[in-house]
Amino acid sequence: MRPSLTRGQLRCLLLGVITQQANCEGIRGIDIASALGVSRASxxxxxxxxxxxxxxxxxxxQMYLLSDTGKDLMERMLPLYEKIFYYFHQIVHLSEFDAREGxxxxxxxxxxDNLKDLCKHL
Structure with a gap:
């Protein structure tokens, strides 16, 4: 059974992957802290x-790589995130920041499961 994540942990993990997608070297805590506007200690x-x-x-x-468990989670969650982001940014015309936050x-x-159902309708 996969350990559950809090919303904050999932947000941190997603943001880390999203902000570092072009960088194969890994996820940097300082980049996530900057994107979230919180301290590096947090x-x-x-x-x-x-x-x-x-x-x-x-x-x-201070570099982190996704483990196999992390890769599995991101392979499932990132396409859902990207579809929702695209909808908010390109269809609803929210700013990139607001679309990302939404x-x-x-x-x-x-x-x-609810995310998958939602994405079927976008």
């Missing part, structure tokens, strides 16, 4: 928890 605690739960692998220099809010709030 993010370090969340990243340590995500590592303990098996979603991330800690590398040198998509993240839905992804961390709704369960996976």
């Amino acid at each position: 993010i370090r605690k969340i990243l340590a928890t995500l590592t303990e739960k098996g979603y991330l692998i800690h590398q040198k220099q 998509a993240l809010a839905l992804v961390i709030t709704l369960n996976e």
